[in-house]
Amino acid sequence: MNKRILLLVLLAIFASCNSSKQTTYKRPSTSHKKAVVRKPTTKVTTTKSATASSNSGNSSAASKSETLEAVTRVKVTTEMVNEYIAKFEPIARGNMQQYGIPASIILAQGILESGAGTGPLSSSANNHFGIKCHKDWTGESVRHDDDSEQECFRKYNNPAESYRDHALFLTGRQRYSALFELDKDDYKGWAKGLRSAGYATDPKYPEKLIGLIERYNLQKYDAMVLGVDYEPVPQQSTSVMIADNSSQYQVIAGDTLYSISKRFNITVDQLKSMNNLQDNALSIGQNLRIK
Template identity: 30%
Template sequence: MKNIFTFWILLLSAITLKGQNTEDYITEHATIAQTLMHEHKIPASLILAVAIHESASGNSRIAQYLNNHFGVKGPNNNSEIRSSYRDYLSAEESYNHFVEIMETRSPFNNLFGKYDKYDYKGWARGIQRSGYAHSRSWASQVIALIKKHELYQYDERPEGYEEPVYKSAYKKKSSKSRLTKTYTVKPGDNLSVIAKKKGVTVKSLMIKNGLKKANLKPGQKIKL
């Protein structure tokens, strides 16, 4: 009997140490996320994903000791850990404060006019650009969490909703910029003159153009 009792104690301890899994976290907090979406027009999927990301699904030390699920810094009165993150009375208070930050602090409050309550991608990228996180991959990680756990199901998107398409932040170099630059030889030009004009060497011109002699003809195209 004693051995069985000890086994269950160890098993319960192992479960406790393992912490909460993400699916359980979503089930526990989906309702508050949807309530905030209805009241403030921020995607519930976005709220949940940011909380999962910043709190490690409620398993981070600041979530456990401070009820801080969004990585918000500030003073706290907790004596159990030393931290630069603020404390909350409950997880719900932390969720409400995150939305309050979005609504009252610039430039986050400008996002409400740019993105609707179904556009989680736009919101994630907008929050990152507004300085919420230093990591360049923050928005991509949040979006990946939404897709992985299908959090968009909590956004109550209307049937036929089409996600906005945004232009890439990085423009591809035009085909023109990839073309080899050339110079048309003018009367009186020689390799030394051209090299001086273009800031290159005679040797590089000869190698690029496969020249064995320095003789040039007017109208001839020279690769630079």
């Protein structure tokens, strides 16, 4: 009897030990599963937040991309101007044939108004002639500081559209009609007439166009269209770019300190010293002391 009682006690103790071990084993498993479930939830939330922040930034940048800040000076080199001429002179000659505007005037305006293709309007809106929206414009536009703050300027899909619209702009407005009565190669008459008709407010606009035409021999493209011989103009004629005060010179596209120094028989160092220049960079329209 005693043996049976002892055996039952031992069996009960053994069963109790097994039950305790199984309970202890299950707890860490349950705890581990809960940890795995929580981690992905945190990661997903973080990713969505970062994406939303990124999209918000892109949206803000896009809303500002159509607003152009005023640029008063555009630095160009002779090489840049020559590259511009080579690229657009075929279009200019084509427009002269079709619309009667001297190719030299078209190119000079394009160079001056677009900064040889580097200015803000030409870079962001393909507007190479500074044409404002006006009431009849229904296409895209951009804002840019000019005579007033944030004026409306036309935007084109490509430069060729800008060149065509320039021709339509001049041929479609009565105030420019007198220009088409001039000789086809009268670039000086055109330069002065554009200013008189109100194309630009700069009083030196004609001189700047004439200076560009004669410096880069743009008249030769007029001669090509007209089928006549071309006679280059002596470079001394570019002196029209000298400011009213003969002690100053106004920089035009293609000028360098070296070329200016040679023209006025002074050294580059003297030019830099008189104008407090720290380097050789020049800007179109910049006035330099030459005496």
